[in-house]
Amino acid sequence: MKRRQPIDQETYYSGIRMVPYDLVKELAIALGLVLVLVLAASALLSSPDQTPETIQSWSQNDPVDFVTTATGELAGTTITAQYGAPYNSGTASVQGFGFFSPQSWAGVREPVDAAQDFVLKPLSAAAGADPNLKTALSDYTSADPNQQKAWLEAFAKALKDAKVASDGTLTMASGEFGPLPQMMASLLVLGRAGGLDGYLVSNGHFYQTDYTLPLLFMGDGGYLPGLGENQHLLGSQWGMMNETGSYPGQTWLWLYTFWYQIPPFTGNANADLMVVITMTVLSLALLLVPFIPGLRDIPRWIPVYRLIWRSHYAGETPQPTAADGPSEGRPGGP
Amino acid sequence: MSESIGTEAEVPSWTRATRDFIGKRLPLAHFLPDRQPAYVGSWVYVFGVATIASLAWVMLSGVILAFFGPQWWHVTGLGRFVNSVHFWSVQALFIFMVLHLWGQYFMASWRDGRAPTWMVGVVIWLVMIVTAFTGYLSQQNFDSQWIGVNAKDAINSSGGGAFFNVLNFGQMYGIHVMLLPIGITVLVILHIVQVRAKGVVRPIEGKGRGA
Numbered sequence: 443m444k445r446r447q448p449i450d451q452e453t454y455y456s457g458i459r460m461v462p463y464d465l466v467k468e469l470a471i472a473l474g475l476v477l478v479l480v481l482a483a484s485a486l487l488s489s490p491d492q493t494p495e496t497i498q499s500w501s502q503n504d505p506v507d508f509v510t511t512a513t514g515e516l517a518g519t520t521i522t523a524q525y526g527a528p529y530n531s532g533t534a535s536v537q538g539f540g541f542f543s544p545q546s547w548a549g550v551r552e553p554v555d556a557a558q559d560f561v562l563k564p565l566s567a568a569a570g571a572d573p574n575l576k577t578a579l580s581d582y583t584s585a586d587p588n589q590q591k592a593w594l595e596a597f598a599k600a601l602k603d604a605k606v607a608s609d610g611t612l613t614m615a616s617g618e619f620g621p622l623p624q625m626m627a628s629l630l631v632l633g634r635a636g637g638l639d640g641y642l643v644s645n646g647h648f649y650q651t652d653y654t655l656p657l658l659f660m661g662d663g664g665y666l667p668g669l670g671e672n673q674h675l676l677g678s679q680w681g682m683m684n685e686t687g688s689y690p691g692q693t694w695l696w697l698y699t700f701w702y703q704i705p706p707f708t709g710n711a712n713a714d715l716m717v718v719i720t721m722t723v724l725s726l727a728l729l730l731v732p733f734i735p736g737l738r739d740i741p742r743w744i745p746v747y748r749l750i751w752r753s754h755y756a757g758e759t760p761q762p763t764a765a766d767g768p769s770e771g772r773p774g775g776p
Numbered sequence: 777m778s779e780s781i782g783t784e785a786e787v788p789s790w791t792r793a794t795r796d797f798i799g800k801r802l803p804l805a806h807f808l809p810d811r812q813p814a815y816v817g818s819w820v821y822v823f824g825v826a827t828i829a830s831l832a833w834v835m836l837s838g839v840i841l842a843f844f845g846p847q848w849w850h851v852t853g854l855g856r857f858v859n860s861v862h863f864w865s866v867q868a869l870f871i872f873m874v875l876h877l878w879g880q881y882f883m884a885s886w887r888d889g890r891a892p893t894w895m896v897g898v899v900i901w902l903v904m905i906v907t908a909f910t911g912y913l914s915q916q917n918f919d920s921q922w923i924g925v926n927a928k929d930a931i932n933s934s935g936g937g938a939f940f941n942v943l944n945f946g947q948m949y950g951i952h953v954m955l956l957p958i959g960i961t962v963l964v965i966l967h968i969v970q971v972r973a974k975g976v977v978r979p980i981e982g983k984g985r986g987a
């Protein structure tokens with residue numbers, strides 16, 4: 443009970459030499475110096491701002507990848523289509539150890555139906571003005587699932603050798619594709635015109651702040667990751683710490699991204715969850731350092747403090763080096 | 777009113793109790809002392825103040841950016857410059873904060889009842905990381921797209937993605953410009969009050985304490 447009484451600072455500092463100290467002046471100087479530093483860096487170095495990609499730029503710059511990805515969404519073979527929580531009932535990206543899977547516990551909270559959301563719904567919206575597309579769509583949706591699958595597989599295969607014509611459309615060998623060429627040609631037109639960008643964010647709302655659909659769609663393709671790789675942004679390139687250009691990124695995530703580079707994390711299907719758990723444990727340890735034997739003793743074993751307080755230790759045994767003069771000549775204070 | 781002046785000291789009052797509570801723990805002379813122990817004359821103590829200074833510029837530049845809206849800085853030179861100030865003061869903030877953290881660690885500054893000060897510091901550190909992360913997501917440029925698409929899997933794996941959707945710009949932006957800055961401000965004020973209330977921790981002494 444007695445220990446709960448706050449010890450007053452005079453008692454705490456007994457035997458310690460006190461010197462005049464101007465905290466407010468020190469803060470003012472720090473504000474000034476940091477401002478000069480930051481203004482200089484801003485004037486000389488500016489800041490990163492690479493224009494974002496759009497579905498439009500994707501479908502214009504790499505139409506084969508765009509159509510291949512869209513075909514994958516229809517076939518249910520993309521990352522998003524097979525993801526699982528929080529987007530859908532897939533399982534491919536759900537991490538967990540046996541029953542322990544916070545990802546599935548949290549459930550599907552941002553529902554995404556890859557085939558419908560990325561391909562069929564935008565096409566139906568466009569079909570109103572395009573009777574051929576309307577017919578193609580109803581041919582597709584009324585076809586037997588096995589028939590759809592056969593079309594999709596044949597189409598995906600032929601896409602590997604597709605060529606981009608000068609008008610941006612695709613030319614490819616003919617085959618048993620059913621209505622897919624008509625559908626995908628229309629989707630490509632929509633994408634190239636920028637219509638898909640608007641459609642995917644609007645979803646029947648007027649005001650828009652949610653980019654989940656277009657970002658997931660782009661993330662399923664090869665175009666966006668290719669751009670990231672060129673900028674050294676991939677996870678395997680320690681990308682989490684990097685930014686476009688030669689700007690510093692979130693360097694403070696070095697330990698977080700470090701784990702992905704070493705076993706057993708590298709390439710593990712549960713790598714994300716393992717890293718999250720590791721970092722949670724380490725953060726808790728940092729929080730509880732004052733109570734963890736060993737961790738809290740390292741400062742005594744590696745006596746950096748001798749350096750930090752060297753004038754204190756120099757003055758302690760013999761006599762204080764100087765009389766209580768105005769501070770010891772350098773700023774610094776709480 | 778005027779007759780009671782003489783006996784005022786005897787009347788119990790919640791107001792007086794609050795004033796006494798604060799006065800005992802953090803009298804103004806301790807909050808803004810003009811004398812400090814001589815051992816505070818080490819450069820390590822500069823990092824805390826430099827962190828506050830960087831934070832002040834982060835906040836000010838952030839308020840200007842928020843006032844003009846998220847598109848502004850992509851289309852005007854002045855906006856771009858303010859964004860650069862925000863960007864570089866964040867980098868300075870993290871550098872100074874890391875130096876401060878390591879400095880406090882090697883001084884074992886949680887001694888003599890200062891564990892809560894350390895723990896609030898660690899919470900600030902963690903909240904700051906989330907704040908920087910939501911900031912990168914709010915840039916509305918290629919980096920935001922990239923970071924969102926790639927970070928979602930780790931957040932989803934923890935179950936957090938169900939509530940914290942990194943691909944939802946509106947959600948990330950609101951959290952970044954509103955909730956987290958308020959949280960950080962409160963935490964930093966608390967941290968500094970904790971430091972001032974206890975006074976700066978004494979140097980580590982070999983055996984027992986004493987000069």
Ligand code: HEM
Nearest residue numbers: 775776821824825827828880885893894897898901976977
């Ligand atoms: C925005 C972030 C932070 C600010 C503005 C800040 C500011 C300060 C200031 C001004 C002091 C007074 C002493 C000094 O300047 O060295 C201080 C002390 C302290 N800080 Fe921080 N700090 C921050 C983050 C942290 C972090 C991340 C930690 C550790 C994990 C931490 C742990 C401590 C401890 C233990 C003290 C007590 C030192 C003593 O009593 O001698 N702080 N902080």
